[in-house]
Amino acid sequence: MTQFKHLFSKVKIGNTELKNRILSTAHQTNYVENGIPTPEMLAYHVARAKGGAGLIILEAAAVHSSGMLTSHTIAGFDEKVIPAYVEIAKKLHQYGTKVFSQLFHGGREVVSSDYRNAAWSSSSEPSFRFGIMPRPMNIEEIKDVIDGYGISALMAKRAGLDGVEICCSHGYLPAQFWSSNTNYRTDEYGGTFENRMRFIVEILQRVWEYVGDDFTVGIRMSADEMTMDGTNVADAVKIVEYLVENVRVDFINVTSGDSSTYAGSTHIVPPSPIKHAYNSPHSFKIRMAGAVPVFVGSRIIDPVDADKIVGAGKADMVGMTRALIVDPELPNKAIRGDLQSIDACLGCIQACIGHYSRGLPIGCVQNPMAGKEKELLPLVQSVKVKQKVLVIGAGPAGLHASLTADAEGHEVILVEQSNEIGGLLQTMRKAPLRQEVAETMLDNYTRKLARSNIDVQLGRKITFEKIEEIKPDVIICAVGSRPYIPHVEGTDDPRVLTVDQLFNGNAGSIGKRVLVFDLMGDWPGIEAAIHLKEKNHDVTLYSAKVHIGKEIHQYLVNEYLKKLYQLKVDVRPHFDFGGIHNNQVKLRNLFTHESELINEWDTIVLATGRVPNYELYEKVKGMAPVVKQIGDCLAPRTIEEATYEGLTSALEIGVISSGIPV
Ligand SMILES: Cc1cc2nc3c(=O)[nH]c(=O)nc-3n(C[C@H](O)[C@H](O)[C@H](O)COP(=O)(O)O)c2cc1C
């Protein structure tokens, strides 16, 4: 008997019986070629079905050629998707997981395309975020798109999927019709509330005409678009009341956010530090208003929270999308009460939506296997000979390598010169907005280490004698990086600090006036500025980038900018640090090459990147049959590369024959 009696109770949604309440909501994998899901997408979802998810909603599938979000959008309206859908349905059903398709038209929201089609919408109202001005759809186009929803639902049904979700969330096309903020039409699809609702009502009617009663059809909507002018919870309640009165809707999947605005877009995939489960008060209101089953998601990562949400009647299904990206086995682990072995999502958004936005296949910082199931499972399944593995350095790369090697049955010794694990995570955990990311990752690894057979030796500097004594078959160097200091005058001034020194308490007296220099456009400079301003220093943040946070995903940049504005941090992009001359700090404009001098300052904080600790590898590379270097000591990059190289370097150890392909 499981402790999660609500989460693991069965439920009927429309015509679909679900074995539990755990849902993977629609999310693009970018594993789509010519409109068709690829075998990589299949392998990705099979892992989550095998792990016990009750329902998987496949990623947005365009209902019409005018509605492709990117060149890697599923062509849901085209019968060429059927064979791939058949395969997905067949494989997922083997694990008792049900599968829906998400029917999608972005309207004015077009992320990217090889050729920029004319964007369609209810009216010519721009998407500010993508800089797109759509043209108003004429009546024939409206009828054609409505028909596209019906045809796409039929494709899903013919392929053996269990249902469809019509995407009305995040300000996509149906919402562009129902919102008075975007719909300025004067015909029967605009003006009054009933007229603005006509588009979605006709979509649902047409879908039912195509699929018949023995299918499941619901919608996804943003209860609060989180914008200055868009739909709020009161509007959403009114929309739901009207819909359920006028047409059959089997479920409402509640989320928040809006694609067309910066602040709204954050909520499409909310990063840390946005609160866990923050949509569940909204879903409760929608459930009460509509008296139909409701799904809710966004930052729900803990089965305890998910169980409470169902138990309290706030939702019937709980979206745990990134929680399942990180740990596909979460449902199986939760049902048997093995909570300690669950890896939690960090909320970093780096490799899930971060990859999507860069046109790359889905990945995950904490689980580098995610999205690479097809490529890496044969390596996991290959026959290996047991090896003695010495891992030097317990940052994310070394930790991931050690734990993977241990799970593969090797003998692992992990040596770390500091007294704690984590490497740079120990710095990151002191950064105000990155704290949760670092602490969650540290917690994931700490719990795993405690359950492993790894011989963890903290506070020990590795020596040649020690290596000779261990006689490892494999050495993995994962000794990280150190701050890069620009080669300009004055950096040896004691008033010049690195971000590492600032956060690790080696700062001394900082004084009132602090200049922070960000060279790389990543989190350290911004976090240093926020940290100092919160402690009442006068802070100017200089950035050598076109805009602040240039290398960070937009949704997180939105949160950083909000914070910087709230704190009134003085932000100046386009300058680098030109050194200190006669007690004056030189700023150099990257475009004009003109310099400015600053006389009044007390402390300079440098966030100017990192250099690799490559020396150890050069010294030990002959001391074992296999010696590798991974993560920052190979080249300073991000945690994503660190965990990926940790995984792959360990999976390659001792392989003697290749595994069975998936
Ligand atoms: C890579 C990625 C792609 C996404 N694509 C879609 C999509 O196609 N349709 C959609 O409605 N939501 C999409 N989302 C949003 C998710 O469905 C979900 O609402 C979001 O990840 C927040 O839930 P979570 O905290 O459980 O992950 C996407 C999310 C991610 C991470």
Ligand code: SF4
């Ligand atoms: S990349 Fe980060 S936010 Fe995305 S699923 Fe992985 S841990 Fe979670």
